[in-house]
Amino acid sequence: MQPHRPLTQPIRRLYAGLDALASAERYLFTPVDIRALVPDISVEAYRALLSRAAKEGQLERVCRGLYLYRPAKPSTGLLLFHAAARLRAQEFNYISLETALSDAGVISQIPLNWITLMSSGRSSRIACGRWGTIEFVHTRQKPQNLAAQLDYDQRCHLWRAQPPLALRDMKVAKRNLELIDWSAVHELV
Template identity: 35%
Template sequence: MIKFEAIRKLEALSRQGRTVFLLRDLQKVFPEDSPATLKAGLKRLIDEEILCRPVKGVYVNIFSPKDSYLLELVVKALRRGEYNYVSLESALSGYGIISQIPIDRLTVMTTGRSGEYQTPWGTIELTHTHRSILDILDATFETQSPLKQATPATAIRDLRRVGRNTHLMDLKEE
């Protein structure tokens, strides 16, 4: 991997709105590289602060324009192929149902496995749900953000279902 060519390809992807990549995405971007060459090249790009690896296997182009949805883009990459939606404290705070604003944490329900990931931009908390796909689609809606958003009733139900602290909820809002 030649640094100049890598930067050129990453800039082109950035212009198309591609900021966050999995290793398998980068294998397609650099098909001429063997797995060992790609790994070494990615390490150099990280060391030279062209790429950032916020979570194992996820890479972010440092020079891409950052928006407020970067954590959500990382979630989409982490749980690609799963249904994910913003819920729990993140959604309830947005609706004003709880008074605390989780500024450094994004809480997401996912059909994938649960996990907590520390990134340079905040903590991602993924909580597994057994809900059916149809139930998820009925209980969420699209916004301008990359992930679907839980309705207020769904976020409250999720909070109770996973056994989280409900003492912060303003029951008048509910």
């Protein structure tokens, strides 16, 4: 008697599973997410499967631990924000510093394709290839102490600091304050 064989090839099961899960809002997957779709194959076969999916243009590595499923056709330019939310899902994170201040019109120049967030996790910069860089800056602040100064940004899937908090974070993190338009700050406060 022959051992039981899956009815479809692993690559087809992978694509069918990703097609079922993916959308224009959910297009980033971790290796654990992907592995759950083909749990019956060996580690070596799984690595080969990821490589094949990348060669076929279906999966694209964004950074360590995160893949973009290209057929989902993300409709927004928010990949870095969505990647930050997925990468640090177990931490307290919020958009702050230069990114929050630029979006509020307080800073006119920030590097393109670079976002800054405060995080309860360690400080780090994560290169995301052609999409840019995510910078996490460690904070010891507790969510309950900042709740009144944060707004949830549904599009980004992250909390966002209101300008006064982002300014405080800039000072605490010893960031360059020269690009701040102080007249714009006074209008917001």
